[in-house]
Amino acid sequence: MQFQVSNDLIEQVRHLIKTEGDKELREMLSEIHFADVAEVLSELNLTEATYLVKLLESEKTSEALMELEEDFRERILENLSAKEIAEELEEMDTDDAADVVAELPDQLAEEVIAEIEDEKHAEDIKELLSYGEDTAGGLMAKELVRVKETWTIAGCVREMRRQAKNVTRVHSIYVVDKEDKLKGRLSLKDLLTAPAKAHISDVYIPKVDYVNVDTEGEEVARVMQKYDLEAIPVVDHEGVLVGRVTIDDIVDFIKDEAEKDYQLAAGISQDVEADDSVWELTRARLPWLVLGLFGGLGSVFIMESFDVALAKYKELFFFTPLIAAMAGNVGVQSSAIIVQGLANDNVKGSLLNRLIKEIGLSLISGVTLGVLVILFGLLDGMDLLFSFTIAISMLCVIIVAALIGTFVPIILDKRGIDPAIATGPFITTSNDIFGIFLFFYIAKLILGF
Amino acid sequence: MQFQVSNDLIEQVRHLIKTEGDKELREMLSEIHFADVAEVLSELNLTEATYLVKLLESEKTSEALMELEEDFRERILENLSAKEIAEELEEMDTDDAADVVAELPDQLAEEVIAEIEDEKHAEDIKELLSYGEDTAGGLMAKELVRVKETWTIAGCVREMRRQAKNVTRVHSIYVVDKEDKLKGRLSLKDLLTAPAKAHISDVYIPKVDYVNVDTEGEEVARVMQKYDLEAIPVVDHEGVLVGRVTIDDIVDFIKDEAEKDYQLAAGISQDVEADDSVWELTRARLPWLVLGLFGGLGSVFIMESFDVALAKYKELFFFTPLIAAMAGNVGVQSSAIIVQGLANDNVKGSLLNRLIKEIGLSLISGVTLGVLVILFGLLDGMDLLFSFTIAISMLCVIIVAALIGTFVPIILDKRGIDPAIATGPFITTSNDIFGIFLFFYIAKLILGF
Secondary structure (H helix, E strand, C coil), rough: CCCCCCHHHHHHHHHHCCCCCCHHHHHHHHCCCHHHHHHHHHCCCCCHHHHHHHCCHHHHHHHHHHHHHHHHHHHHHCCCCCHHHHHHHHHHHHHHHHHHHHHHCCCHHHHHHHHHHCHHHHHHHHHHCCCCCEEHHHEEEECEEEECCCCCCCHHHHHHHHHHHCCCCCEEEECCCCCEEEEECHHHHHCCCCCCCCHHHCCCCCCCEEEEEEHHHHHHHHHHHHHHCCCEEECCCEEEEEEEEHHHHHHHHHHHHHHHHHHHEEEEEEEECCCCCHHHHHHHHHHHHHHHHHHCCCCCCCHHHHHHHHHHHHHHHHHHHHHHHHHHHHHHHHHHHHHHHHHHCCCCCCCCHHHHHHHHHHHHHHHHHHHHHHHHHHHCCCCCCHHHHHHHHHHHHHHHHHHHHHHHHHHHHCCCCCCCHHHHHHHHHHHHHHHHHHHHHHHHHHHCC | CCCCCCCCHHHHHHHHHCCCCCCHHHHHHCCCCCCHHHHHHHHHHHHHHHHHHCCCEEEEHHHHHHCHHHHHHHHHHHHHCCHHHHHHHHCCCCHHHHHHHHHHHHHHHHHHHHHHCHHHHHHHHHHHHHCCCCCCHHECCCEEEEEECEHHHHHHHHHHHHHHHHCCEEEEEECCCCCEEEEEEEEEEEHHCCCCCEEEHCCCCCCCCEEECCCCCHHHHHHHHCCCCCCEEEEEECCEEEEEEEHHHHHHHHHHHHHHHHHCCCCCCCCCCCCCCCCHHHHHHHHHHHHHHHHHHHHHHHHHHHHHHHHHHHHHHHCCHHHHHHHHHHHHHHHHHHHHHHHCCCCCHHHHHHHHHHHHHHHHHHHHHHHHHHHHHHHHCCCCCHHHHHHHHHHHHHHHHHHEEEEEEEEEEEEEEHHHHHHHHHHHHHHHHHHHHHHHHHHHHHCCC
């Protein structure tokens, strides 16, 4: 790429802020892309960043603000007046503006909306705020190009020039009837190639994919990916065209979803980042550790109840971390594959087939690992029956762990609960307890203590 | 959405294939979207799917084939002749066609390319195959609209109508000089609003983001996301415009990357899916389980070396699964946050600050969990000194686990190794061993056995 935000540039900006070199600052930053302005802002401290946001044109800072980390943006906005925030919002697309307003305290949000001069813009923002955050209504923007089916191509081009000013990117032109109900779409390509006097009704494509205002974000993402769409129109319950969702909002959505699943699998319960405060990180992490602790204390109880075995088979107790690790690892593997399969909609076939498959899978792994344990036992001079006991109970633990890892997410999913919560610490902890109990129980059956 | 692939439809298609109702099949499927045709194909068995691909127009099946799982597509293509595959490729965009050819055995790939009638298309495919899979060159398509800076707007519109036929979606019009070097871009909006007699050189935007053919896919994804681009032009080392990458290819890339990290964290070493064969799944899972097994055997050795403690402090051994679980959970949490932070480029500040932060974080968690252990000890009637020993050694284990989880990925990243491999089983296994050793060592220092 041509442009890089260098440390030199940051230092220069810092110096100019300190010496209030407003004119130089404006000149220096006027030529650079808003995404780079955002990068500069994120390198500054709060006072410096606020100074810069107040100084530069809202046209540039509004877009830069949207690129910042949510926390940092919120703290900058806290330093602005309702009027100053409103000026930023005027320059934003309605979907971004609504996201920003949603982050503000209720009282301030109302003041800010009242300060927005463009009444239509303010109305649009209020409308967007009324939809659920993760629905098509919450993701969409009001900006789009709409034409009536009765217009001519020439009239349409005229009208488009007017509307296009407010629309950053024209993906599709949506065709509506006189009641504003969505009828179809017109591509820019069609517009370029149709005769000027033709009517829209003669050339538009009546087949158009759309979603409803209350369609879940996940479903919007699925449809847009399945049909390779870059924008999808959103209609209300009467079929009236109310907005459109663009692919860039969906990219963020897909990424956020993937990150959330990843964090759940790693035992982090809130959306945190490496640079969040120690308190925020602790709040996200500690609950899962407490869960793990209770699981561990459960294992202590189980072993206490089997402690008659200590006299003759103390080595059994040395193997408990191995058994717990196996149960945990197998469980996490199985659950991760199923959770991902459920998310991508490619878990097919009957539950019985899946059961047979998981058992087959764990038999192969379990027998391989069992042979390794027996080999280890021979090298370590363990009793052969004892080695067999370990290998066989490990095999059983692996089978049960795979089944728990597979079926807990499937059951959660069938009940409408996000299966991703059943990955990571949840599955490792429950598998630790089940695994250790099963291990001792089977050992007792074979060795008879 | 309006259309749903129903079981009825699938059954009807199956029946028509069996009875060779070719005409009805063609009629029935002519109206539905290629993504839905893909869904129908994926519900059929290989013979049925092959029958359908051979029967329907390449125009429809070529796009449907691209939506199928890679394995299934490969198996269908194995049943087609080189000529039939070439017909499918003729209808595909160059980037998709190159991906398909790359999946074919070398011999067949050459035959297929030789069978492609459109020589330019065949040349383009061969060119794309010459780039690395995960580079801009490997991701890009040759289809784009290019205009010369010396043309007029009217000439440009004429030329665009011709070029646009081969381009599914016009994102931007790229402006080149007489040597085909990238000069800038023109938006469709500009084209609609500029006077017909103006020259391109008067109205085009000379600032344009671009990437080089050998830019890594990850970097392309980063740039496109940072600057909110829907397409980015790709140039060769002389600055000549050679192709463009569109956001839909990048969406897949982002998703694949996220899935790969997720799978690594879950201990799955290859890109597998829930419906892959038992052998494929075993190959992806077993190596990590073997790693876990060696870790567990390591713990056995450690405990054997501390077995003098058994006589007086047998309860220590009951706590090993708890210690291992804590070390593992804390390590996975720390590494997941760092790996994600590294991927999103928001791990900032000095290593010392991060060290202090991780220690602070683990102190808070460790002390909280330690208090819970002491409470448990009181309820369970454990000796107070013994409870303290457990709590304090657990605290140390948590701190060390957090540091390993944080710094191993950072070190790997600095050395240019994907830090995602240091999550999941890797970190849990090493932390299990370190944790259990540390636990017994500290217990020995305090209790003196």
